[in-house]
Amino acid sequence: MTHGFDTAAVHAGSEADPATGARQVPIYQTTAYAFRDAEHAARLFNLQEVGYIYSRLTNPTVAALQSRIAALEGGAGAVCCSSGHAAQIMALFPLMGPGKNIIASTRLYGGTVTQFSQTIRRFGWSAKFVDLDDLEAMKAAIDEDTRAIFCESISNPGGYVTDIPAVAGIADEAGVPLIVDNTLATPYLCKPIEMGATLVVHSLTKYMTGNGTVTGGVVVDSGRFDWSASDKFPSLSQPEPAYHGLKFHETFGGMAFTFHGIAIGLRDLGMTMNPQGAHYTLMGIETLGLRMPRHVENAQKVAEWLEKDPRVASVTYAGLASSPWNATARRLYPKGAGALFTFEIKGGYEAAVKLVDALDLFSHVANLGDARSLVIHSASTTHRQLTEAQQRAAGAGPEVVRLSIGIEDADDLIADLDQALAKATA
The missing domain is CATH 3.40.640.10 (Type I PLP-dependent aspartate aminotransferase-like (Major domain))
Structure with missing residues (x-):
């Protein structure tokens, strides 16, 4: 059966x-x-x-x-x-x-x-x-x-x-x-x-x-x-x-x-x-089908909020209508485009690092896919061993921050990003 x-x-x-x-x-x-x-x-x-x-x-x-x-x-x-x-x-x-x-x-x-x-x-x-x-x-x-x-x-x-x-x-x-x-x-x-x-x-x-x-x-x-x-x-x-x-x-x-x-x-x-x-x-795995919809729902909300924020230069999430991959995502991934994406903060490398340090709810760890929301600056950590050209090809340039969105309340995650962006771009 x-x-x-x-x-x-x-x-x-x-x-x-x-x-x-x-x-x-x-x-x-x-x-x-x-x-x-x-x-x-x-x-x-x-x-x-x-x-x-x-x-x-x-x-x-x-x-x-x-x-x-x-x-x-x-x-x-x-x-x-x-x-x-x-x-x-x-x-x-x-x-x-x-x-x-x-x-x-x-x-x-x-x-x-x-x-x-x-x-x-x-x-x-x-x-x-x-x-x-x-x-x-x-x-x-x-x-x-x-x-x-x-x-x-x-x-x-x-x-x-x-x-x-x-x-x-x-x-x-x-x-x-x-x-x-x-x-x-x-x-x-x-x-x-x-x-x-x-x-x-x-x-x-x-x-x-x-x-x-x-x-x-x-x-x-x-x-x-x-x-x-x-x-x-x-x-x-x-x-x-x-x-x-x-x-x-x-x-x-x-x-x-x-x-x-x-x-x-x-x-x-x-x-x-x-x-x-x-x-x-x-x-x-027993709760995978319960967790993934919440991951995706939260990621969509956070990405949409970041995209509208004037302190943010760009967001890569394929669930956004503005993404070059949105049509492919809707065709092949109808339940959602996942919960991992990056965004580019205005102010470059220095602002990106400040933002990571200013976040409270987001855990700064080298992992993803946790129930908790996670953040990392890929260029200085997970992609540090690559050349800058390789980093940019992989979507991990010096001004880029990676988010793994968890299953918390989305409004709390947005509030944490808001205060961190204020500190990073002050």
Whole structure:
């Protein structure tokens, strides 16, 4: 039976514990699991049977979270890991090899830009950064070594929205998967798989958990990509030496990427999610459908107020009629354009820093997606490692302040911004 979003957010991957009757998913705080006998252990290690071996690979609490997220995103399977950054590497790991590249949006979180422009080069991988609004430029950047296209559904920090179906069409033509970071939208606002994405990644640290308590990441597989259609993805289509020549796609079909993520990715990279973190995220997801409408409603009110304020030069929120991305947002994100955006304060860098220091209700932290409203000056923090040109391309120039709007009373947030703007522009 197919359930509605809020029902799935509470029930998917969860049932009463058969041993105790516990209704909430227990925290299985264990390293290893007893095998029934030697044959059972052998079958598990040989991927002939699904079960629990060792908590670096699989854990019942984490498995419940994986099932719930896969259900919400409309995926075939999911693999949870230790952070959103870990999820990005986990997503790329089965696809890439020395000399291979990805096409990446220029409008990405600063840490992702660094990961793709610097860190992955140590694996022999590379990234080509392209404005994904320019579809012809994206097509031109793809070459025979391209193995994926990567974007964010709603970008951090600017809150720009991506035309996922258009990008997915180009990925399909090139025979490569589209990977969408859906952290800022969550499956409540956007379901990239329904729009043509192959893989979806999240930083579960943000809206999915929603309370700023744990870090976590996930990779969700659509189960629809034909990994054997070409020789581009040998990790999934060709014999795997570590499993006596098993071919993941031939053996597991639509679950090939998910099984590879556990049996190879978590086994060898070890970026495991802990069961207590999974428990917190499961509880957070239960209220996702209640929280996101309030986030969006508040963001719309705050953005509209800021746009009219003479002390503000511009606001990037795609929910505003003045935004170049408003038409795309209304077409693809009908429940709202998220709750993260930036604004440019008149007075430049000095005024931006003063404003951040003058806010009371807004917490000055390097996070987003919390129930609390958060603020940060991206150019001097989360995007500090980028050049000014890269900062501006990402929407994080020196005069820009990023807001993550929480679920408080919107009037209180506006009052706090009003007094801070007065101090910053005095």
